[in-house]
Amino acid sequence: MFEHIDAYPGDPILTLNENFAKDPRDAKVNLSIGIYYDDQGRLPVMQAVREAEAQLLAQPGPKPYLPMAGFAQYRDAVQALLFGDDSHARSEGRIATVQTLGGSGALKVGADFIKRYFPGTKVWVSDPTWENHRFIFERAGFEVGTYPYYDEASGGLQFPAMLAAIDALPPRSVVLLHACCHNPTGVDLNDAQWVQLIEVMKRRELLPFIDIAYQGFGASIETDAFALRELARQNVPALVANSFSKNFSLYGERCGALSVICESPAIAARVLGQLTSAVRANYSNPPTHGAKIVARVLGTPALRQAWQEELASMCGRIKRMRGEIHERLRGKVPDRLLARYIEQRGMFTYTGLSAGQVDTLRETHGVYLIRSGRMCVAALNENNVAAVADAIAQVIAQRGT
Numbered sequence: 001m002f003e004h005i006d007a008y009p010g011d012p013i014l015t016l017n018e019n020f021a022k023d024p025r026d027a028k029v030n031l032s033i034g035i036y037y038d039d040q041g042r043l044p045v046m047q048a049v050r051e052a053e054a055q056l057l058a059q060p061g062p063k064p065y066l067p068m069a070g071f072a073q074y075r076d077a078v079q080a081l082l083f084g085d086d087s088h089a090r091s092e093g094r095i096a097t098v099q100t101l102g103g104s105g106a107l108k109v110g111a112d113f114i115k116r117y118f119p120g121t122k123v124w125v126s127d128p129t130w131e132n133h134r135f136i137f138e139r140a141g142f143e144v145g146t147y148p149y150y151d152e153a154s155g156g157l158q159f160p161a162m163l164a165a166i167d168a169l170p171p172r173s174v175v176l177l178h179a180c181c182h183n184p185t186g187v188d189l190n191d192a193q194w195v196q197l198i199e200v201m202k203r204r205e206l207l208p209f210i211d212i213a214y215q216g217f218g219a220s221i222e223t224d225a226f227a228l229r230e231l232a233r234q235n236v237p238a239l240v241a242n243s244f245s246k247n248f249s250l251y252g253e254r255c256g257a258l259s260v261i262c263e264s265p266a267i268a269a270r271v272l273g274q275l276t277s278a279v280r281a282n283y284s285n286p287p288t289h290g291a292k293i294v295a296r297v298l299g300t301p302a303l304r305q306a307w308q309e310e311l312a313s314m315c316g317r318i319k320r321m322r323g324e325i326h327e328r329l330r331g332k333v334p335d336r337l338l339a340r341y342i343e344q345r346g347m348f349t350y351t352g353l354s355a356g357q358v359d360t361l362r363e364t365h366g367v368y369l370i371r372s373g374r375m376c377v378a379a380l381n382e383n384n385v386a387a388v389a390d391a392i393a394q395v396i397a398q399r400g401t
Contacts, residue, residue: 035251069098183348332389
């Protein structure tokens with residue numbers, strides 16, 4: 001019956017992470033998977049999360065199914081965090097939000113929704129983008145194309161080429177965009193560029209799909225949400241997928257949401273109904289525990305303040321590690337490879353290393369990056385940054401640029 005099924009080659013990032021776990025070397029460093037680790041190389045439990053969970057566990061009770069749309073307090077808290085407490089779109093009821101299984105679940109539900117109501121459209125993603133973006137939309141039946149984004153020579157953004165390519169797309173094309181902390185490059189649009197891009201998308205009648213998986217890891221909670229808040233302010237229809245894996249350190253709880261900015265409350269009500277239909281067809285309804293933690297933190301002023309302060313501290317530590325590896329590589333690598341460590345932002349940096357250089361880093365020095373050269377800066381710490389910088393410098397000296 002199943003003889004015709006071919007072998008799954010594995011997800012490149014998760015497979016690399018599994019290989020890292022099997023590596024017997026004590027001095028190995030994993031900079032591949034997108035997880036934030038603290039200065040001791042541990043996955044943190046945020047204090048606000050710890051307190052919220054303790055409060056929930058102190059009040060045990062029955063655990064019924066959640067509604068298909070998810071936990072109501074969680075969905076409301078998501079909207080306030082993403083779009084702002086003063087959002088007119090939110091107060092007018094023009095945003096439909098459902099709880100999802102992490103950011104990937106939000107992308108999947110959004111993909112199914114779009115496929116049903118925009119069946120002939122095509123999805124466009126940045127070149128490069130997170131590998132799972134293409135996978136999710138292709139599995140949903142879409143043809144996926146790319147628009148220019150990353151400039152390999154400068155380590156920056158090809159904004160004029162990006163804008164021109166998007167300006168040439170057919171109406172109702174879906175344009176997938178990263179709100180902040182672009183994965184994998186760490187290269188973001190500034191606010192002025194977002195305004196220009198939104199104007200093009202409005203004029204061309206395109207459908208933006210914003211992925212915001214790292215809110216608070218770029219500049220701040222408010223600043224990182226500029227693009228989606230501007231879309232809502234201008235009443236531009238759009239989808240927004242968000243995740244609390246990173247900024248709450250709740251990776252295994254799979255806390256995410258999909259929000260759709262609509263033109264009117266009546267349309268938002270219909271969209272919400274069809275989103276719940278997509279949820280029903282995928283996994284019926286979402287889990288309870290993580291959503292209640294997030295809702296309690298965001299809905300309790302003292303816990304929210306503690307969370308924001310700790311998140312800002314985590315963001316600051318990433319910036320310090322960027323500065324640290326930049327200083328340790330100064331004079332040892334070409335300037336074009338050096339600047340990106342401090343000019344890019346968020347959890348990731350595109351190092352400019354070739355696939356062969358990445359292989360040498362892993363095989364010779366036990367430093368794991370994915371073969372595109374993407375480094376998870378959030379996994380650097382005071383105990384490993386010197387060894388990582390030395391290894392990179394040696395590989396570049398041996399193999400050239």
